[in-house]
Amino acid sequence: MIAVATIEHDAELMLRVREGDSQSFALLLAKHRAPVIHFLYRMIQNQAVAEELAQEVFLRVYRSRASYEPTAKFTTWLFRIASHVALNHIRDGKHERNQESLDQDSDEGMSRQVASTGPTVEQQMLREARFEEIRRTIQLLPAKQRAAVLMHKYEEMEYAQIAAALECSESAVKSSLFRAYETLRAKLAHMNR
Amino acid sequence: MRIRLLLVLALAAADLWAQPPMAQQARALEKLRRMAPEEREQALQDMPPARRRMMEQRLERWNRMAPARKQRLQGSLENFRQMKPEDQEHLRGLVRKFNETMPAGKRVEGRRALTHLRKLDPEGRKKFLGSRRMKERFSDGERELLDEMAQSMPD
Amino acid sequence: MNAKNNSCPMQNENAEILLSYCARTLEPEQVIQVEKHLLGCAECREWAAGQQAVWAAMDTWEPEPISADFDAALFARIAATEQPSAWERWTAPVRQFLQGGFGWRPMLSAGAVALTLVIALSIENPFRKEPPVGQSVKLEAHEIEQAERALEDLEMLRQLEAPEEETSL
Numbered sequence: 001m002i003a004v005a006t007i008e009h010d011a012e013l014m015l016r017v018r019e020g021d022s023q024s025f026a027l028l029l030a031k032h033r034a035p036v037i038h039f040l041y042r043m044i045q046n047q048a049v050a051e052e053l054a055q056e057v058f059l060r061v062y063r064s065r066a067s068y069e070p071t072a073k074f075t076t077w078l079f080r081i082a083s084h085v086a087l088n089h090i091r092d093g094k095h096e097r098n099q100e101s102l103d104q105d106s107d108e109g110m111s112r113q114v115a116s117t118g119p120t121v122e123q124q125m126l127r128e129a130r131f132e133e134i135r136r137t138i139q140l141l142p143a144k145q146r147a148a149v150l151m152h153k154y155e156e157m158e159y160a161q162i163a164a165a166l167e168c169s170e171s172a173v174k175s176s177l178f179r180a181y182e183t184l185r186a187k188l189a190h191m192n193r
Numbered sequence: 194m195r196i197r198l199l200l201v202l203a204l205a206a207a208d209l210w211a212q213p214p215m216a217q218q219a220r221a222l223e224k225l226r227r228m229a230p231e232e233r234e235q236a237l238q239d240m241p242p243a244r245r246r247m248m249e250q251r252l253e254r255w256n257r258m259a260p261a262r263k264q265r266l267q268g269s270l271e272n273f274r275q276m277k278p279e280d281q282e283h284l285r286g287l288v289r290k291f292n293e294t295m296p297a298g299k300r301v302e303g304r305r306a307l308t309h310l311r312k313l314d315p316e317g318r319k320k321f322l323g324s325r326r327m328k329e330r331f332s333d334g335e336r337e338l339l340d341e342m343a344q345s346m347p348d
Numbered sequence: 349m350n351a352k353n354n355s356c357p358m359q360n361e362n363a364e365i366l367l368s369y370c371a372r373t374l375e376p377e378q379v380i381q382v383e384k385h386l387l388g389c390a391e392c393r394e395w396a397a398g399q400q401a402v403w404a405a406m407d408t409w410e411p412e413p414i415s416a417d418f419d420a421a422l423f424a425r426i427a428a429t430e431q432p433s434a435w436e437r438w439t440a441p442v443r444q445f446l447q448g449g450f451g452w453r454p455m456l457s458a459g460a461v462a463l464t465l466v467i468a469l470s471i472e473n474p475f476r477k478e479p480p481v482g483q484s485v486k487l488e489a490h491e492i493e494q495a496e497r498a499l500e501d502l503e504m505l506r507q508l509e510a511p512e513e514e515t516s517l
Contacts, residue, residue, distance in 0.1 A: 029419060037418070038411035047412040048253035055230075055422050062426055128301060134405050153406055156373070178363060181399060184406075189398035191405045221494035224487055230421060231428040236487045244496070251499040254506075257415050269505045270498070288504050308510035346508060 010074035018065045025065075029058060032075070035155060036082050042150050043086040045139055053089060057082045072164055079155070079165040083147050090143045130191055137187045145180035148173055219267070226256060272347035284345045291338060302330055303339060310343035318343065366392060370399040 010031070016024035036057055041050035060081050138146060147166060151157045159177075163170040228236065237245050255263070273281060295303055306327065310318050321327060322336045331339065368374045369382045386393050415421075487495075 185398040218498040221491035
């Protein structure tokens with residue numbers, strides 16, 4: 001266990017939550033809300049479901065406050081919960097049922113991109129096609145590989161942290177990441193050349 | 194006091210009875226929206242999981258909409274409800290076909306085209322659908338579908 | 349990292365260093381080393397260019413905006429789980445009374461006042477507004493169907509709008 005004197009700020013806040021300080025929970029939520037929701041959104045590719053799952057994640061964090069021990073970095077612990085929730089959601093097959101809204105979300109994302117920059121119709125269509133290709137390619141990765149890539153790319157987590165979050169060895173994470181990036185390189189590398 | 198209570202109950206019952214189906218639906222939706230998440234979960238627990246999931250997603254989407262957009266869609270819904278039931282069903286079928294047959298990327302363009310088509314008279318629609326850009330982007334069948342949808346949509 | 353090494357770039361720890369290089373997480377000295385290697389190793393150059401292209405493509409994937417009421421909904425859920433059950437709430441005064449927490453006279457008075465208030469509020473204000481979001485509301489089975497129907501049709505009508513009009517979401 002890490003000595004209390006040297007624990008990171010988030011873990012300290014979580015220990016205060018354990019003591020009943022709800023203000024500290026609000027601080028943790030404010031800091032980690034966006035990364036968790038964004039991770040879940042990219043995993044599930046449906047914003048409404050991602051927010052629902054994120055609620056579940058933070059609810060679990062809150063419910064676990066009494067038994068919380070700062071044995072790992074808070075972010076690692078948080079993303080372990082988030083990964084669990086996302087992978088369970090996908091495993092239970094609920095993911096497939098979100099297909100309809102996945103397309104709708106895609107439309108919204110595209111329209112926002114288009115609206116913000118005001119490109120020509122051709123540029124719009126090209127951007128839409130590229131955006132769609134990125135989403136679809138990432139969605140085709142096996143769930144655990146996808147989680148590893150998203151944590152590595154967007155959360156800038158180290159291999160050891162990703163391994164702890166996904167409850168596997170560091171070498172398994174590296175192997176997952178390389179396989180995933182190989183797939184992505186084969187399908188996406190042409191885009192920015 | 195008792196008479197007053199009975200009168201109030203009678204008025205409330207009459208009010209409910211007199212409500213058109215549209216108002217009842219809006220009222221039911223508003224009630225659902227206002228429920229606490231735990232209560233909503235309990236209220237919907239007997240629904241089949243897929244239907245329930247779909248309903249929750251749609252409710253979430255509705256909750257996130259800007260008030261102006263909600264108002265606009267409520268207006269469209271009122272107009273839709275004033276259509277004959279067979280016309281309503283026909284439009285539902287067209288939308289299903291649109292979603293099932295057109296690729297996701299193309300649907301965005303399709304929706305833009307629909308919005309434009311609805312502003313045109315029959316002659317303008319024909320001209321727009323026959324334009325080079327539309328022909329390059331959509332197949333004959335897709336353009337026919339867009340035309341039929343534009344004509345079947347409520348104001 | 350030898351340019352002549354036939355295991356280059358993907359066979360051993362080289363790939364890890366290259367991946368970190370593309371992710372821009374290497375120390376400056378390591379960056380110099382890798383760039384020196386890239387000059388002489390076409391395979392690694394190719395690999396790194398592909399990885400950087402993937403990285404750049406992924407950078408364009410902006411997340412969706414988060415609902416404004418996310419925190420409120422979460423706190424409501426937390427409050428709901430923290431609250432005692434209905435049975436505990438209703439029986440709390442009786443249990444306190446039985447444990448000797450209250451005298452019977454003040455409890456009787458409080459009960460009478462509460463009862464009067466409940467009756468007065470439910471009768472005198474029959475057209476009161478809908479409760480705010482998150483408060484207790486009952487929904488009948490037929491109302492669930494009505495709400496479902498409304499949501500289904502609203503969703504269909506939403507899909508018929510041009511995506512530009514969704515920027516107000």
